[in-house]
Amino acid sequence: MPKRPTSSMSWERTRSLFPVTREIVYFNNAGVGPVSTRVDEALRRFAGEATRMGAFHYPRAFDAEIERVRARAALLLNASADEIAFVKNTTEGLGIVAAGLDWRHGDQVVSCDLEYPSNVYPWWSLRDRGVETLMLRGRDGRLPFAVVEEALRNPRVRLLALSSVEFGSGARNDLEALGGLCRERGVLFCVDAIQSVGCFPIDVEHCGVDFLAADGHKWMLSVEGCGIFFCSKRVQDLVTPRIVGWRSVRNNLDFDTYHTDLQDSAGRFEEGTPNTPGIFALGAAIDLLLELDLAAIGERVLALTDRLVDGLRARGAEIKSPREPGEASGIVSFEIPGQPPAETVRKLRAEKIFTIERRGGVRASPHFYNSEAEIDRLLSALD
Numbered sequence: 001m002p003k004r005p006t007s008s009m010s011w012e013r014t015r016s017l018f019p020v021t022r023e024i025v026y027f028n029n030a031g032v033g034p035v036s037t038r039v040d041e042a043l044r045r046f047a048g049e050a051t052r053m054g055a056f057h058y059p060r061a062f063d064a065e066i067e068r069v070r071a072r073a074a075l076l077l078n079a080s081a082d083e084i085a086f087v088k089n090t091t092e093g094l095g096i097v098a099a100g101l102d103w104r105h106g107d108q109v110v111s112c113d114l115e116y117p118s119n120v121y122p123w124w125s126l127r128d129r130g131v132e133t134l135m136l137r138g139r140d141g142r143l144p145f146a147v148v149e150e151a152l153r154n155p156r157v158r159l160l161a162l163s164s165v166e167f168g169s170g171a172r173n174d175l176e177a178l179g180g181l182c183r184e185r186g187v188l189f190c191v192d193a194i195q196s197v198g199c200f201p202i203d204v205e206h207c208g209v210d211f212l213a214a215d216g217h218k219w220m221l222s223v224e225g226c227g228i229f230f231c232s233k234r235v236q237d238l239v240t241p242r243i244v245g246w247r248s249v250r251n252n253l254d255f256d257t258y259h260t261d262l263q264d265s266a267g268r269f270e271e272g273t274p275n276t277p278g279i280f281a282l283g284a285a286i287d288l289l290l291e292l293d294l295a296a297i298g299e300r301v302l303a304l305t306d307r308l309v310d311g312l313r314a315r316g317a318e319i320k321s322p323r324e325p326g327e328a329s330g331i332v333s334f335e336i337p338g339q340p341p342a343e344t345v346r347k348l349r350a351e352k353i354f355t356i357e358r359r360g361g362v363r364a365s366p367h368f369y370n371s372e373a374e375i376d377r378l379l380s381a382l383d
């Protein structure tokens with residue numbers, strides 16, 4: 001397969017890796033994505049080895065793959081492998097930051113009312129440590145940069161917690177501009193990136209991201225329960241792991257010498273036995289994304305969502321998603337005048353077209369393996 005599929009034939013070939021396309025029109029990649037045959041094979045490889053040999057080949061069969069996947073995950077973000085920890089979900093990654101920073105009474109976290117609860121509650125839970133969370137108000141589904149700029153004038157702000165793409169409206173935040181602002185103001189930048197990793201390129205180094213978390217089950221097209229947490233080397237020592245276990249420390253295969261010298265890497269945030277089958281699956285999923293090229297995937301997803309938006313507008317639908325260049329994403333939220341979103345979702349479901357209702361709109365989220373014909377099927381189902 002070419003590194004950067006440009007012809008529709010190339011994308012057509014990727015469809016064959018997703019048997020779900022033979023069953024239904026799957027437009028809920030922003031909810032839980034389906035897995036490819038590659039991921040299925042990786043899970044079988046794990047299960048086969050565990051079934052036949054148990055842990056007999058442990059270092060070769062399991063540990064080597066875990067470290068390979070860590071390096072692949074790092075490549076996805078332009079990070080280094082020692083800045084990546086495996087976590088069970090996005091919330092865990094964000095929670096590691098919230099629980100581990102040395103908060104001072106009066107510190108402020110800035111977030112916004114467009115965020116999914118995983119990027120709100122960890123910060124609200126710091127109230128009893130004297131940390132206030134300022135919830136900026138989104139406007140028309142987006143958070144204007146000027147609003148963040150104004151909020152960060154307050155010297156009490158320690159951390160900005162935002163998503164790369166807002167889960168309801170699909171507005172893509174400008175991580176480069178926000179990261180630059182944070183650097184300028186000496187504010188930590190923590191990104192919930194589950195709605196973009198696997199769909200758009202992301203460069204944590206270039207954008208000055210300090211922390212990032214993303215579970216694998218949406219745009220990365222892996223299974224639930226295994227995601228990645230990035231902690232920049234710059235700030236690793238600012239976060240104290242609140243759960244320290246055998247795996248958090250150096251020389252962690254020496255079980256006879258007790259000590260709590262933490263690993264000199266994000267591995268310190270992995271306290272015990274990892275989710276090895278989840279990591280096998282994630283590895284196969286990330287390999288496919290890297291093979292296809294994230295920039296090409298992003299272009300493909302924008303082309304599909306543009307087609308959807310054009311077709312919806314032509315049918316008089318209200319588009320709730322910001323769609324200006326730079327703010328469009330893989331999420332299209334819309335409403336058919338006079339029809340409650342839940343009813344539209346139900347009607348589409350009856351036609352085997354999978355969308356979902358979120359924040360008062362019908363949310364459709366196609367990925368690269370979806371086709372133009374499927375977009376047209378959704379549109380004609382609305383007629």
Ligand SMILES: Cc1ncc(COP(=O)(O)O)c(C=O)c1O
Nearest residue numbers: 089090091116118163167194215
């Ligand atoms: C922006 C965002 N963050 C986080 C999550 C889920 O978090 P977790 O991986 O902890 O389940 C979702 C799920 O819909 C989401 O849309």
